[in-house]
Amino acid sequence: RVLTRIIFEQFTENISFQDLKEIILNIFKIRSKNSRGVIIIGAGDCGEKICREIREDASLKYHVDGFLDDDLSKIGRKIHGISVLDKIEGLSHAIKSTESKEAIIAIPSLKVEKMRQIVNICREADIIFKTVPSMGELINGKVTINLIRDVEYRDLLGRDPVDLEKEKIGQYLGKKKVIVTGGGGSIGRELCKQICKFNPEKIILFERAETPLYEIDLELKKDFPDIEILPILGDIQNKDEIESVFKKYAPDIIFHAAAYKHVPMLEHHPWKAVENNITGTENLVDVALQFQSEKFVLISTDKAVNPANVMGASKRIAEMILQHSILKKDLKTSFITVRFGNVIGSAGSVIPLFKQQIKQGGPVTVTHPDIIRYFMLIPEACQLILQAGAMGKGGEIYVLEMGRPVNISDMAKDLIRFSGFEPDGDIEIKYIGLRPGEKLYEELITKDEFVVPTSHAKIMVLNSENINFEKFNPFLKELKQLAADQNNNEEIKHMLKKIVPEYQPKEL
Incomplete structure (x- = not known):
């Protein structure tokens, strides 16, 4: 069943030899030289979707090294086989242990104070960091890795989401x-x-x-x-x-x-x-x-x-x-x-x-x-x-x-x-x-x-x-x-x- 799922997920579209190589390396946890390690901040639904997309699309040239989340009940658990390593403030230690190159803030509903805090943690850790858009920016409410962007001033403005009739x-x-x-x-x-x-x-x-x-x-x-x-x-x-x-x-x-x-x-x-x-x-x-x-x-x-x-x-x-x-x-x-x-x-x-x-x-x-x-x-x-x-x-x-x-x-x-x-x-x-x-x-x-x-x-x-x-x-x-x-x-x-x-x- 596992083999069947892998075949259907990975081989139903035309792919290049390089893509095929990346898929095989990913299955056996062998990292390509071109693949960049990433820490996902937020082990909720959004973080899980981003992780799944990275795993399923070899052309993205990323691999997920771990999750961070302030919900203590999640620490130590695994999402798609990848561990929730620590609280968000432990980013610097997580980077040293995994040698990750980037962080993705995957919490669309963040309040401004928390966003500012996470941005400061990322800056102190000296790591490239990006974010998913807020819920109001998402087309049809769907989170995809293509929508991930740099953190901007608007993310620090602190406007609450709009309730629409x-x-x-x-x-x-x-x-x-x-x-x-x-x-x-x-x-x-x-x-x-x-x-x-x-x-x-x-x-x-x-x-x-x-x-x-x-x-x-x-x-x-x-x-x-x-x-x-x-x-x-x-x-x-x-x-x-x-x-x-x-x-x-x-x-x-x-x-x-x-x-x-x-x-x-x-x-x-x-x-x-x-x-x-x-x-x-x-x-x-x-x-x-x-x-x-x-x-x-x-x-x-x-x-x-x-x-x-x-x-x-x-x-x-x-x-x-x-x-x-x-x-x-x-x-x-x-x-x-x-x-x-x-x-x-x-x-x-x-x-x-x-x-x-x-x-x-x-x-x-x-x-x-x-x-x-x-x-x-x-x-x-x-x-x-x-x-x-x-x-x-x-x-x-x-x-x-x-x-x-x-x-x-x-x-x-x-x-x-x-x-x-x-x-x-x-x-x-x-x-x-x-x-x-x-x-x-x-x-x-x-x-x-x-x-x-x-x-x-x-x-x-x-x-x-x-x-x-x-x-x-x-x-x-x-x-x-x-x-x-x-x-x-x-x-x-x-x-x-x-x-x-x-x-x-x-x-x-």
Whole structure:
């Protein structure tokens, strides 16, 4: 029976002579010169799956030397014939006794304090270490060795996993035609992955950057072969392009993630914020109303609250366009806004910049020692967007629970230490002053708004005073005329303030 199982597991696919050699050596516990020893930290289900995959796939060029786990009842036991050697703090001794070269942290549900502790133990042991993704990152919840990656700052952020009402989300996404604008962006592409878990009939990726569109198209078709993936190279600023997509596919659900988000860049190009963030949103709303789509979910930002920059003001007007739309008669479309702060790992975020500066030997540039921001993980944000979409009936502005604010200076110090250096010793931290349009802190609600809890612990709904829309359309028309000229920066900012009175740019 053992021989039969080995044959079926190892010889049912085409394999090379080298692979065959590795399999035979592995069966008789003879290690190849090319095989690297690895210690698996965590002797639970995830560790067992990683071990099994390493044993069954000779091409991985790994062999498992042992497990470590803080559950004392597991120490001394064996998994697939491999011993649980010690507690996690015994990593250094385990490395000496086994001569292992790497460690894999195989505990997807780790709390941040424990992750920090394990990272420090690995650093002290001077061993290469990697981790499995958190449960929120896993496609279909499956752990495979191909998903193992380096430990990153997001693993030390300490965000709890999201509880989703999967049945509710499945009811409004399952077997539906879904379009995601900005589908190649950091939020858009993760939204597409999360949506595909709920088995839509088809998903339309609407994106104007061809390379990101190509990449997410390939990724989704590989991971979700049973779902129709439709990549569309298009621009939300072109209403005709949007209309042609809706005529052909008639999407039921719209997730609008396409936007310009870079604060200093839009300060210098305010007409671009108007064309993309405002006119683009208006185009999409008009077409959604024309084709009577079921739901329209706008991805907004905390920078829309008491905005100090063009980007925030443009996103606040995008929110107002949706709120204005719910006043129309015979409305068939539910318009929902979801507002949240920064996400770890998004394009243009501060972490890639800090990592690049550390790689170059510093200095790491921070705008101000007291600047703080709210952060969440991209998968977490996208899961909550889907949850809010399920809850929304129309007209709501949902605010996501962002947790504790993070001091950017402390984040820089953490990243420097995480890279094996000491801040202001090995790597200098340099304070360069706030950039154009930047605030020391972001807010999630204005003084005239308040939030009330919902049935979901991480989602609140906004109660705000009614907006006076009497002059909204004339002002919006004038704003778009100013943007068309591209030389009226100050006039554009004055008009933004007329529409959004709480907008407070320094120049005005």
